[in-house]
Amino acid sequence: MDNSLFALGLMSGTSLDGIDASIIKSDGENYLDIIDNKYLSYPVDLKKRLSYFINQINDKNDINENIGIYKSLEREITLYHAQISRNIIDKNKCKIQVVGFHGQTIIHKPKDGYSVQMGDANLLSQTLKQKVIHNFRANDIKNGGEGAPLTPIYHKLLTTKFPTNNPILILNIGGISNYSYCYKDKLIASDVGPGNVLIDEYLKKTKGLHYDKNGSIASSGNINQNIINHFYEHEFYNAKEKHSYDRKEFDFSFVRGLEFEDAIATLTYFTALIISKNIQKRIRDEVDIILCGGGRKNLTLVKHLKKLLNSKIKLIDEFNIDGDFVESQAFAYLSIRSYLKMPISYPSTTNVNAPVTGGEIKINY
Ligand SMILES: Nc1ncnc2c1ncn2[C@@H]1O[C@H](COP(=O)(O)OP(=O)(O)O)[C@@H](O)[C@H]1O
Ligand SMILES: [Mg+2]
Numbered sequence: 001m002d003n004s005l006f007a008l009g010l011m012s013g014t015s016l017d018g019i020d021a022s023i024i025k026s027d028g029e030n031y032l033d034i035i036d037n038k039y040l041s042y043p044v045d046l047k048k049r050l051s052y053f054i055n056q057i058n059d060k061n062d063i064n065e066n067i068g069i070y071k072s073l074e075r076e077i078t079l080y081h082a083q084i085s086r087n088i089i090d091k092n093k094c095k096i097q098v099v100g101f102h103g104q105t106i107i108h109k110p111k112d113g114y115s116v117q118m119g120d121a122n123l124l125s126q127t128l129k130q131k132v133i134h135n136f137r138a139n140d141i142k143n144g145g146e147g148a149p150l151t152p153i154y155h156k157l158l159t160t161k162f163p164t165n166n167p168i169l170i171l172n173i174g175g176i177s178n179y180s181y182c183y184k185d186k187l188i189a190s191d192v193g194p195g196n197v198l199i200d201e202y203l204k205k206t207k208g209l210h211y212d213k214n215g216s217i218a219s220s221g222n223i224n225q226n227i228i229n230h231f232y233e234h235e236f237y238n239a240k241e242k243h244s245y246d247r248k249e250f251d252f253s254f255v256r257g258l259e260f261e262d263a264i265a266t267l268t269y270f271t272a273l274i275i276s277k278n279i280q281k282r283i284r285d286e287v288d289i290i291l292c293g294g295g296r297k298n299l300t301l302v303k304h305l306k307k308l309l310n311s312k313i314k315l316i317d318e319f320n321i322d323g324d325f326v327e328s329q330a331f332a333y334l335s336i337r338s339y340l341k342m343p344i345s346y347p348s349t350t351n352v353n354a355p356v357t358g359g360e361i362k363i364n365y
Contacts, residue, residue: 004031005336009024009335010081010102011330021084023088023089024333032157036091038087040084096130098130101124104118105247110137114138117136122362131363143352144353146350149190151178153187155187162319169287170292174195176191176250183285187349195293212300216299217264221263291316334359344358
């Protein structure tokens, strides 16, 4: 298609696992060609420093008071973004016209008017000699939105690739979970609770592990139903008006004292329960559920979701879309839409007052 652009999307999610990069070709509307995807894991040491830094930051002031560390981490992660970008661009030998650079979320407080993504777009633009779009969430928040989730408009485009006329719910399980409900012209979206964050944080704090590979630890433990019953009534998880989350809002301390495997089993079931109850509260009709994000590889979590949601659940990979890269593709798509001044968020996806575009362009070469 002649009016299509080649875009590179870069996403580093709340799990702090690393950077996903995708090149797509799109007109920002219905045409889509996914060219390539690539992943670069953050070095363990960087992961630790990022996680430690994020844990110290409780508001914008904390960032100002620690601006030296912020800037040095920012430079470091930006250079990793440059590295993976060069890699995927060189491999594909295509002429990128715009780069969508999400950056690493440090704090997300839309109710206080901000969401901070670490990442130096000027430096990335200079290093890559590319136009870089960043700060995707600010305009949405300025217009009364939650600044999240932003991927739904891309999810809607993806549904045209699925051979079904039923309502579709795309459920992304990253550090935090979010869904997009797509049916005809309707697009409804929200964060929906924890994803891998409770499980990963517990593993990190108790054993220095990053995640429960394939959900095998969870499958070897017993679920503590008393704890589940007690905590699932917690108002935080049931708050109706809750539309987006900061990863630090999730606290695993309610499983303290349990045997290690039982704690993981309980956190995994708890995560599935919150996701399914919140979906069921908001979406009443029968839907085909399609999973993406790293959490879809946690087989125990997926097993619980299948049972609790009582819907058809498939992995997005079954439709030839790599479920690890939906978000990086989405930020490539959003960068094209942003570049063309098209809306990227809607009242039904972020609670914004009206459909708005978003992202700021940096050209520094
Ligand atoms: N094989 C696996 N088994 C279980 N969980 C996994 C597996 N692979 C990845 N994950 C989980 O997915 C996370 C990464 O998912 P991702 O979609 O990148 O989340 P985010 O957008 O928050 O970065 C990892 O931190 C881990 O919790
Ligand atoms: Mg990730």
